[in-house]
Amino acid sequence: MKESVYFRADLNSATLSPGGCRFTRKSSITSLEARIRRRTPSISTMNVAHEIDLLVQEIQRLGSKNADGQTSVKFGVLFNDDRCANIFEALVGTLKAAKKKKVINFQGELLLQGVHDNVDIILLQE
Helix, strand or coil: CCCCCCCCCCCCCCEEEEEEEEEEECCCCCCCHHHHHHCCCCCHHHHHHHHHHHHHHHHHHHHHHHCCCCCCEEHHHHHCCCCHHCCCCCCHHHHHHHCCCCCHHHHHHCCCCCCCCCCCECCCCC
């Protein structure tokens, strides 16, 4: 008796048994695995937190106290600093993430070099 196996691209594996061929699809993640993944911080989340910590250090290094006693720095100063250029792969993205977490504040949603060089970035949490 000759057995034949048919290949189907949408199925993940095929098993041969004496009674014939059985195709199985690998199951997606279970609901328990999904809940665990949501509660466990991912590597990218930890990197964002680390970059925000580095941003706070750089704002403290480059900035000065304003009238309210908060540390502030101009976006142009931060953007054009050589050390910041070496530390931050995406400074604007890090600023946006820090603003979302209410670590810093600045006017507008997005800062662009040249256009927003005089915008103050205010450190809310020291």
